[in-house]
Amino acid sequence: MILLDxxxxxxxxxxxxxxxxxQTNWRNFDMVKHKRLLSGSISTKSVRSALACATLCTSDQSxxxxxxxxxxxxxxxxxxxxxxxxxxxxxxxxxxxxxxLPVFVAYSGNEKSVYTAWRNQTxxxxxxxxxxxxxxxxxxxxxxxxxxxxAGIKKVKVQLVKNDVTVAWLIFNGGNTNTMNWFSKENLLxxxxxxxxxxxxxxxxxxxxxx
Numbered sequence: 060m061i062l063l064d065x066x067x068x069x070x071x072x073x074x075x076x077x078x079x080x081x082q083t084n085w086r087n088f089d090m091v092k093h094k095r096l097l098s099g100s101i102s103t104k105s106v107r108s109a110l111a112c113a114t115l116c117t118s119d120q121s122x123x124x125x126x127x128x129x130x131x132x133x134x135x136x137x138x139x140x141x142x143x144x145x146x147x148x149x150x151x152x153x154x155x156x157x158x159x160l161p162v163f164v165a166y167s168g169n170e171k172s173v174y175t176a177w178r179n180q181t182x183x184x185x186x187x188x189x190x191x192x193x194x195x196x197x198x199x200x201x202x203x204x205x206x207x208x209x210a211g212i213k214k215v216k217v218q219l220v221k222n223d224v225t226v227a228w229l230i231f232n233g234g235n236t237n238t239m240n241w242f243s244k245e246n247l248l249x250x251x252x253x254x255x256x257x258x259x260x261x262x263x264x265x266x267x268x269x270x
Contacts, residue, residue, distance in 0.1 A: 099135030
């Protein structure tokens with residue numbers, strides 16, 4: 060049985076604060092050796108070690124990835140959690156491990172409107188709840204969606220999943236948005252699609268789709 064679903068996840072200011080307040084620990088980072096960041100949008104400075112570089116990123120809520128080059132002692136801090144990198148010896152990239160909060164899961168094949176379910180809790184099973192194949196007759200929704208403006212949402216991630224494997228994803232800026240306007244090209248930060256940017260020409264790009 061092929062199970063397809065589309066999952067919406069959010070990153071809130073409270074989650075970012077919790078990450079920033081944690082003592083620097085390598086378990087809080089995904090390590091990529093022998094690569095360096097192509098840019099450091101927050102800052103570039105000289106530090107003594109990779110740990111010092113990671114500590115700077117840990118203490119900065121806007122930082123999601125950092126890069127330490129051993130020979131030059133250069134530390135780069137970057138906002139992107141999926142940064143552009145290149146091969147470089149004696150260098151390591153450290154990317155924060157951040158837990159996204161699921162707020163909506165839409166299943167294929169149940170003939171239920173995703174748009175209607177997104178707007179109405181009564182049309183869905185409640186999240187958080189154990190997600191099992193038996194529950195795919197309805198989409199699942201977190202009531203937190205109805206408190207969008209008060210949740211301190213920073214980013215929204217949409218991922219397409221096939222048999223528990225993510226096959227595509229998009230990340231949007233969620234700051235100063237509501238439940239309907241966050242899904243827009245203007246808010247697109249990054250995606251797994253090489254040909255999709257904020258300036259791409261599309262027929263439809265919105266939460267409503269073709270209506």
